[in-house]
Amino acid sequence: MSARKNNKFSLKRSSVKTFLFFLIFTSLLWLFIQFSKNYTQEVEVMIQYTSIPKDKIFNERSDQKLRMILNGNGFRLMNHNWSKPTLEFDVKKAIVQEEDQYLFYVDKESSLLKKKLDFRGRILSVQKDTLRLKVDHNLTKKIPVQVDRDIQYAVGYGSGKGLEVVPDSVQISGPSQIIDTIRYIPTEDLKLEGLNVDYSSELKVSLEELPETITVVPSQIKASISVSKFTEGSQKIPITLNNVPEGLEIKIFPKEISVVYRVGLDKYNEVNPRDFMIVADYAKASEESLYLTLELVNKPAYIHDERLQVKQIQFVVLK
Numbered sequence: 001m002s003a004r005k006n007n008k009f010s011l012k013r014s015s016v017k018t019f020l021f022f023l024i025f026t027s028l029l030w031l032f033i034q035f036s037k038n039y040t041q042e043v044e045v046m047i048q049y050t051s052i053p054k055d056k057i058f059n060e061r062s063d064q065k066l067r068m069i070l071n072g073n074g075f076r077l078m079n080h081n082w083s084k085p086t087l088e089f090d091v092k093k094a095i096v097q098e099e100d101q102y103l104f105y106v107d108k109e110s111s112l113l114k115k116k117l118d119f120r121g122r123i124l125s126v127q128k129d130t131l132r133l134k135v136d137h138n139l140t141k142k143i144p145v146q147v148d149r150d151i152q153y154a155v156g157y158g159s160g161k162g163l164e165v166v167p168d169s170v171q172i173s174g175p176s177q178i179i180d181t182i183r184y185i186p187t188e189d190l191k192l193e194g195l196n197v198d199y200s201s202e203l204k205v206s207l208e209e210l211p212e213t214i215t216v217v218p219s220q221i222k223a224s225i226s227v228s229k230f231t232e233g234s235q236k237i238p239i240t241l242n243n244v245p246e247g248l249e250i251k252i253f254p255k256e257i258s259v260v261y262r263v264g265l266d267k268y269n270e271v272n273p274r275d276f277m278i279v280a281d282y283a284k285a286s287e288e289s290l291y292l293t294l295e296l297v298n299k300p301a302y303i304h305d306e307r308l309q310v311k312q313i314q315f316v317v318l319k
Contacts, residue, residue: 040071040124045117046084049102049133051091057175057213059134066106067127085117089131102133136175136213144169145221146184147203154196158230160264160302163190166222170205174214185216190223200224228264233303235259237276239294239313243283249318250282252292254310259296261306275300280313290314 045066052058066087089104096103107113108123117123149163170185187203204220238256259276277298285292291312299306 040069042067042069044084046086047131048086048088049091050088052133052135053091055138056135057138057173059136059175060213062134063128063131066131068108069124071122071124087113087116089133091133094133100135102135104131104133105129106131136177138173139176139179140171140173141179142169143172143182144184145187145205147187147190147223149190150192151190151195151225152193153227153230154194156229156231157196157227158262158264158304159225159227160267160304161226164224164226165203166224167218168221170221171217172214173217174211178211178214182210182214187221187223192225195225195227198225198227228266230262230264230304231268233261233263233268233271234309235271235273235276237273237278240277240279241292242279242281245282251316251318252280253314253316257294257313258309259299259306260309261299261303263303267300267302271300271303278308280315282315285315290316 045068047062047064047066049058049062091097091102093104094102095105106126106129108126108129113123145165145168147163147165151163153159165187172179172182172185186206188206190201190203192199201223202220203223205216205218207214207216207219210216235258236256237259239252239254241250241252244250257278259278261271263271275298276296279295279297280292281295282292292315293312294308294310296306296308
């Protein structure tokens with residue numbers, strides 16, 4: 001009884017295998033017949049240009065896609081269904097070469113076109129028979145970097161040189177009409193509070209607002225601040241009177257005033273009164289006023305937060 005059941009099970013399993021074999025075989029045969037038939041299909045071809053001169057840059061307004069109608073069996077069209085084919089055009093072989101554009105002729109009957117497409121069927125039509133590559137003049141120049149910073153020192157500390165960046169400029173390349181409008185390249189913001197030690201870090205160049213056609217080298221800069229203890233100092237500086245008309249004598253009161261400033265302890269003894277100049281410009285005096293406004297026009301580079309203890313002085317005209 002058991003042997004009879006096993007025989008029946010074996011026959012059923014054999015029948016299933018036979019059925020599956022013929023199902024797969026007939027399916028493959030049907031697919032083969034279908035793919036052997038001719039079909040007409042529209043495909044989109046990507047365009048790529050090669051050998052563009054180094055002093056030129058690709059313009060996005062160029063022809064970058066080309067639609068065409070192909071005729072061939074399913075096997076020949078299969079690759080073009082799975083992925084978009086790419087056609088390459090060498091700039092050196094353009095039928096027209098101008099300063100800002102190159103033209104290429106697309107011949108649907110050309111065997112070279114079929115070879116580039118890797119297609120053995122027929123090309124019935126193409127969207128356009130002339131492709132246009134537009135180019136811009138590729139300009140390279142150095143542009144200063146600009147760091148938007150908010151630096152707050154701890155009480156009693158400061159920096160004689162302030163923020164230093166290396167390099168202080170970057171090299172940018174791209175279409176000349178865009179490059180000529182760029183005056184500086186920003187970096188990421190720098191915000192520091194309570195700074196009382198030397199600082200150094202890398203800051204990334206900000207590219208968010210630049211077109212994709214612009215390249216910037218390097219992509220980051222080094223920012224550093226030398227921090228030292230600061231103290232307050234002052235100097236008595238004589239006032240220089242400018243633009244006094246010939247034949248006119250002017251007396252001013254006082255003749256010298258104090259300049260108060262902050263300076264690093266390491267530079268405190270280097271401050272010299274001769275490094276300062278305070279000017280009173282008579283040409284800016286109004287007829288009704290008896291005062292001249294003072295202006296600090298020269299000072300050492302390493303002092304900070306300088307202020308004049310007196311902002312105006314009296315004057316008298318002697319005739």
